[in-house]
Amino acid sequence: MSWYRSKPWLGQYDDALRAEPAPPPSVLHGFRASAAEAPERTALAYFDARLSYRETDELSDGLAAHLAARGFRPGDRLAIVLQNVPQFVVALLGAWKAGGVVVPVNPMYRERELAHVLHDAEVAAVLCHEGAWHDFVRETVAGSPVRICLTANERDLQTRNDPRVLPAADGPAVEGADDVLAAARAALAQELPVPAAAGPDPGATALISYTSGTSGTPKGATNTHGNLAFNAEGQRRLAGLPGEGTVFVLAPLFHITGMVCQLASALCNRLTLAMAHRFEPGVVLDAFAEHRPVFTVGPSTAYTALMAHPLTDRERFSSFTALYSGGAPLPPAVVERFREASGQYLHNGYGLTETSAPCVVVPRGREAPVEPASGTLSIGVPVPGAVVRILDEKGAELPPGEAGEIAVSGPMVVPGYWRRPEESAAALPGGELLTGDVGLMDADGWVYVVDRKKDMINASGFKVWPREVEDVLYTHPAVREAAVVGIPDEYRGETVKAFVSLRPGEDAEPGELVAYCKERLAAYKYPRAVEIVEELPKTTSGKILRRELR
Template identity: 55%
Template sequence: MAVYTQNDPAFVVGLLGVWKAGGSAVAVNPMNKARELEYLLTDSGAVAMLCLDDLWAGVAKSVVDGGATQVRTVVLCSGLDDQSRDDERLFADTTRHGTDGDQRVVTLRDVVEQYAGAKIPMRTADADDVAVLTYTSGTTGVPKGAMNTHANMAFNAQTYRDWVGLGSEDGVLGVAPLFHITGLVGHIALALLTGAPLVLAHRFEPHVVMDAIREHRPAFTIGSITVFIALVGLDGVGREDWESFRMIYSGGAPVAPAVTDKFERLTGQYIHNAYGLTETNSPSHMVPIGQRAPVDENSGALSVGVPVFNTVVRILGEDGEELPVGEVGEIATSGPQVVPGYWNKPEATAENLPGGELRTGDVGFMDEQGWFYLVDRKKDMINAAGYKVWPREVEDMLYGHEDVREVAVVGVPDEYRGESVKAFVSLVPGSNLTPEELVDWAKERMAAYKYPREIELVEELPKTTTGKILRRELRARDSRA
């Protein structure tokens, strides 16, 4: 069953329902349009769909009507279902949609009323059964359905619980999208395992989320660093607003040391790093509670942590050989959280998961104390006049300027150097910093081949729904690309 909703209670209900029926869920990004939705439905073979009613009216109905999918049952839910207040910042234009007499369609509210008190036989899932298909493009190619098993998800839910020290009294703030592996495991599975309350807000709207923090006083959250940048930048937000948190983690995108320092200065909270991929069911590395991630002296990168329980991580060279401590190569991960493969794609499984070890496509290294550092994605490396430039290092440096709110660095064509370093920068509100001033500032702090020769100021950087900045869209904006 495909689950095509926002961060609503229905998402959790849908997961539990399909699992208790003995089936598997297909997590669908609510931003997906018709072509993307049709691919996921046909590739997965989904026969049912839990769908937000406005997404059914706007996108999904035409896909199902097209006849290319196997979907024969649709359960409609609404953003207005099971929420504590009709916040106009989220629901000003929201109205409920009915079934319009479509025999394929029922509403979740009607199903709940119809079967209230009924005893439905449940099927117990095996550990190796697929709990959720989460689609990822991985390093290359069309989207692939990572087969997240019940064993994978249970292991990493326990990792969060035991590593962070969470109990039933600790509220979990759900800022990551629930369709994403971080939301699935670090929010839903964790809350189900511990019995902790899960605080949701339909979609991420900074003012609404801050109000939810003030009202429900959660103790834990994990989200992309862009979430925390947005929250801490709101007017009127002070240290007292963050006092309920005992631990905050950030994952899904690299974190610059300057950003964590600023966040701690403003909130009193230290952001712990976490690292993982869809194929590792969220974390494979985390910074232990009570410890601060070291910063590599050479690159300026903030450590993503150490491997979590029962997890083996190697750094591999171009020929697949294991590299010694301190050398940069591809991160390869094996452990109970690593998925067994991709849905109906044996060739991609063999290529990316040889022998069950995930070749992440991320470049990094391990220091002598066992801390791991993420340098960048292999495909994002910039070749400037024969020198390797990792965008992450340049971004971390630019975050050190007090007027820089967000930044993304890409390589652009250069007739002389082959590629040149370009930075897209969003400034803090009220800043009058010019691109030329920022280039000069960077030039004083980086080698000649590394500093950005060009800086373009933008109001907002393009992001995925999980908060990752889209470098590929920025590259496409440049007329020379």
């Protein structure tokens, strides 16, 4: 857009990044280059264990050979149902080396949810934790298209002194499934051929990433190898990742944010990827002290939980050169509280599964402005290559400062949804993604998300955006987290209700919080009811689930 490109600092930032070398054709190409250039550098760190780029390359070669020997063909799908463990990375690379497509699955899914993914994506192979296999996966795969079953032991690869670091190739680890590391080792020992040596085409599907289902049945976005590689390289540039160091996995790897901003950006740039199974604040803070990471990204709710933990101090965050938040709204008050607790500025970012993670970010070295009218913190500026437009209800582009639906096009946008042509055409007309988020762009190119279209509350004909009310609640010293929804009201049609959790050691009454908002918001906006709860319901990626509160 001409008015955006005319802004001096944005134009310089955009031109400088465009002048850098093009990203690799795929994350697999980038990983192979890293393994060739720094074979003995640590690729994966998991508690006390380390795997070098060479070892990770060899193990994924072995798994690719095992899959091919079991009849896994190019284009087949491997579902990975794991937490943040090294086997996730080995399986991802192994499937791509075999010419396959990876389907990352939330390990908190149960039978019905997993069965939907297995059937919808026609999954040929599945990898899960041993406990999940015994608990429900074994029964779920029966009657599904799955014909190859693999498991991972959560205790493997935790320490270099543990003999399970590379388990002996002596048959199945559990009845009905092969241990993924043992299978890889056996294939290497037998010198089975590794397929797809040339690497994938940028336009080929790399992932089928299922949406969280907040607007209906989860559907699979088809992220291409080119989508992932483009954003992985963009993350390195925008966050200023150094030539060496550690990226900590705060966002789960099965989520597109963790997949691209952490895994892909690290492996394409010879960085170490440090994992700690799943998010637990005390474990994460200990990992910060041990691994001294330079970069991580996670939802605002994770940073809020870290701030509330007694181990938090500035020293544990002192190694970071950049921290980013994404996947959930970031209130301005949380940014300031985090800076006070950690000494670090928390950069905002915005993306969707359909944009292969980030399409708008706050560049390192810049601080996001706050939109004066609503008090909303900017999510950043469009990344180089992304075209962000604000559209009215008829699809016409709106001028700076006016709110409408955010639409995104560029090399990071998926071509469509897996085998859903009608939904693809509706959400991606002409290749431009209609996000369903309401936002605006100011005259300096900063983008602001107002809220989800479907979350708007209609109180006596007045529009109330939950984000605006939540941002006010976050400024109250006792509030840890807040979520606002519309509830039926005989007189107003809908009215505003807030759900709030409190910070440790703080106390507040519902009436006090209502009065606090009443002083700071228009009469139709402040919540008529506040309910204090211990925890707010969230997705595993940290996004608060308003639908459950309704």
